[in-house]
Amino acid sequence: MTSLTAEQGAAAAPANRPLNRDDYKTLGLSALGGTLEFYDFVVFVFFANVLGALFFPPSMPDWMRQLQTLGIFAAGYLARPIGGILIAHYGDILGRKKMFTLSVFLMAVPTLVIGLLPTYETIGLAAPFLLLAMRVLQGAAIGGEMPGAWVFVAEHAPAKRYGFAIGSLTSGITGGIFLGSIIGVWLNSVYSPAEIHDWAWRIPFILGGVFGLVSVYLRKFLHETPIFQEMQARKKVDRELPLKTILRDHREASVVVALMTWILSTAVVVVILFTPSYLQKVFHIAPAVALKANAVATVTLTIGCVFWGWLSDQWGTRAAMVLGWGGMAVTAYLFYLNLPGTELSLIWTYALVGFFVGAISLLPVVGVRAFPPEVRFTGLSFSYNMAYAVFGGLTPMLVSVWQQADVMAPAHYVAAMGVLGVAMGFWPLAVKGWVAKR
Structure with a gap:
């Protein structure tokens, strides 16, 4: 008997039905x-x-x-x-x-x-x-x-x-x-x-x-x-050790998820967790103002997660990746280059980049499809958690050191990850349906 393919297992059938009560x-x-x-x-x-x-x-x-x-x-x-x-x-x-x-x-x-x-x-x-x-x-x-x-x-x-x-x-x-x-x-x-x-x-x-x-x-x-x-x-x-199957047969899919996790961890760690302290230390913005702006950005991030997932259904995941992560690269510079600005400009530019950071929801959209159902949980978990442990741990230190030479280090790093996200939309394995599928 043949196993279910990644595309067959990406969502429950029938495909065209609307979301129901269950x-x-x-x-x-x-x-x-x-x-x-x-x-x-x-x-x-x-x-x-x-x-x-x-x-x-x-x-x-x-x-x-x-x-x-x-x-x-x-x-x-x-x-x-x-x-x-x-x-x-x-x-x-x-x-x-x-x-x-x-x-x-x-x-x-x-x-x-x-x-x-x-x-x-x-x-x-x-x-x-x-x-x-x-x-x-x-x-x-x-x-x-x-x-x-x-x-x-x-x-x-x-x-x-x-x-x-x-x-x-x-x-x-x-x-x-x-x-x-x-x-x-x-x-x-x-x-x-x-x-x-x-x-x-x-x-x-x-x-x-x-x-x-x-x-x-x-x-x-x-x-x-x-x-x-x-x-x-x-x-x-599958009674074989799922991790063994992942390392033997799904290395390329693991690389895709790991790279997208690098983007996700950078966006969350730098824009949401690192930036309030950065605003206070580098630009001497009052803590209350920095935290207020951060709270608004967290709300727009939450809204953005829903929007970019919805857009991947409507226009295809590739288009959502290009627009979402491309927008993150652009708005990162718009936000950081306009600092300190006024309280109003700080809040709305922070909110805008937060919305595009919501494109992080495209990682699981692609990642779930990247592995067949028999080892899907293990493949996604292994790739995501290993990459997050590395990049999530190193990113704050890297940005902290980098900003000593260039205060725009957070903007450069986030924008670079946005460009990587756009490039991931054209990953050669898109033909398998991980990225291009609508």
């Missing part, structure tokens, strides 16, 4: 879980200073506590490839739904535990080690969540709504960043610094953990994907 339920619950899981992962950084003060010895210098705390944060990124590969391995063998639910559980429990952990004052050196252990579990969970969510939704969606479904899901995931920011602003507005230090810092972690467990329960109402059910019926669930 599709919207699948999309809504998947996006909600992704939002909460990404919130749980990034909320750590919003309270890094408080955690550093509470979980390390008071006698330790401030810079050392900050370094140790950021090291624990980075451990989550280092754990992503391991968790992603393990979860994806069983997702290709045991089913998408089981691993999709497990990834949320593995994020929710450690987040809840962090909110309940005793501090250094209570248990000494055990406190930072427990914090590290919880962060590693979070990293493993996020490594499986994003690829798993993309595969799960793509294999449910009708082909004509494939890009819109994946774009909507991706917008939900990026919305987790915005949710974490809003919770941080709310907490600092309602409670005093002393109250946050004493107990209120626990609130965002406990809330994230509780709502994550609710999401675990809600995902029980989702159904296994039609593609995996068909593989089971045809007895085509």
